[in-house]
Amino acid sequence: MKKRIIFAVLGVLLIIAVLAGIKTLQIRSMIDNGKKFVPPAETVNTAVVKSDAWETSLGSVGSLTAVQGVIVSAELAGKVVKITFEAGTPVKKGDILLRQDTTSEEAQLPGAVSQVNLNRANLKRADQLFKDGIISQADHDAAISNSALAQAQVDNIQATIAKKTVRAPFSGRLGIRQVNLGQILREGDPIVTLQTLDPIYVDFTLPQQQLDKVHLGQPVRVTGDALPGETIQGKITAISPQVDADTRNIKLQATLSNRAEKLRPGMFVNTAVGLPVRQKVLAIPATSVLYAPYRDSVFVVETGKDNKGGSAGLALRQQFVRLGEKRGDFVEVTEGLKDGETIVSTGVFKLRNGQSVVIDNKLAPAFQQAPKPENN
Numbered sequence: 488m489k490k491r492i493i494f495a496v497l498g499v500l501l502i503i504a505v506l507a508g509i510k511t512l513q514i515r516s517m518i519d520n521g522k523k524f525v526p527p528a529e530t531v532n533t534a535v536v537k538s539d540a541w542e543t544s545l546g547s548v549g550s551l552t553a554v555q556g557v558i559v560s561a562e563l564a565g566k567v568v569k570i571t572f573e574a575g576t577p578v579k580k581g582d583i584l585l586r587q588d589t590t591s592e593e594a595q596l597p598g599a600v601s602q603v604n605l606n607r608a609n610l611k612r613a614d615q616l617f618k619d620g621i622i623s624q625a626d627h628d629a630a631i632s633n634s635a636l637a638q639a640q641v642d643n644i645q646a647t648i649a650k651k652t653v654r655a656p657f658s659g660r661l662g663i664r665q666v667n668l669g670q671i672l673r674e675g676d677p678i679v680t681l682q683t684l685d686p687i688y689v690d691f692t693l694p695q696q697q698l699d700k701v702h703l704g705q706p707v708r709v710t711g712d713a714l715p716g717e718t719i720q721g722k723i724t725a726i727s728p729q730v731d732a733d734t735r736n737i738k739l740q741a742t743l744s745n746r747a748e749k750l751r752p753g754m755f756v757n758t759a760v761g762l763p764v765r766q767k768v769l770a771i772p773a774t775s776v777l778y779a780p781y782r783d784s785v786f787v788v789e790t791g792k793d794n795k796g797g798s799a800g801l802a803l804r805q806q807f808v809r810l811g812e813k814r815g816d817f818v819e820v821t822e823g824l825k826d827g828e829t830i831v832s833t834g835v836f837k838l839r840n841g842q843s844v845v846i847d848n849k850l851a852p853a854f855q856q857a858p859k860p861e862n863n
Contacts, residue, residue: 549691587651
């Protein structure tokens, strides 16, 4: 009985040993296959690091102002009897915006005109009597004075009627209406804002050290949140003769074309004054940079080597870089790359150092300094 038990235990141990040996061989085989496994090469788009000459500029933040902009106000007190404009609409110089009550002045005008006619007739008779020596010089002068006073009274009434007819002082676009029909206006009460939008001014400042680099007629590029993807061109039209004593900045003004009226007074914009000197840079696509908190990097495509020192296709080398100014789809590299090196241009987030790659640029995007995306 004991012998049977011993043989049974030995048999179980033998089976366990055989199974353990088989499992060990399988694991070793898997490890060896893992070491020998070579992942397939990743297909990438590439770009060549090129030396380029970029236009240099002086950047600043500016504010837009209207070439002409006023708050149209009541010149005289009176009751609003007619409003002839719609808020936000364009108007031309001389267009009637509002009429005030002029019934009192219109009632006085016929009597004043009759007085003018009477005094003119009296003056005409006085002229003849003075020539005949019938009246004195004093009587003749009094007739002249009466005629002039009567005409002045008519002119005063007509001027009052004209002032109570509010007209647009210049062509532009109206703002929000601030009066209502039947409202009694006092002298100086606002009626509506009026702004000339095309062209438009942009006011900005530059440090006094850069004063010798700017001059009238110099080109200015304007961008802003209200103009996504757009750049407006303008020219410097005014340079302040005085430097701000508090900030030591010089004030400048540029004039921009604004036919589409996308720019409005009060907006803030980014301005860049173009300089004639061009700066040499190494430019790469911005999408080729793997951004990281510690340092940015790119993947350089190089010829790899096998264990025997021979060529083994293309492989990646992660290279840390320092970046400079960004211009459109490109970014400047100030340190880390050389002219002529080939780098991966897209999809760098999924790559790793030493990875095998295959280049295929059939679907590579076209990078531009001033991209204009289509509105699809």
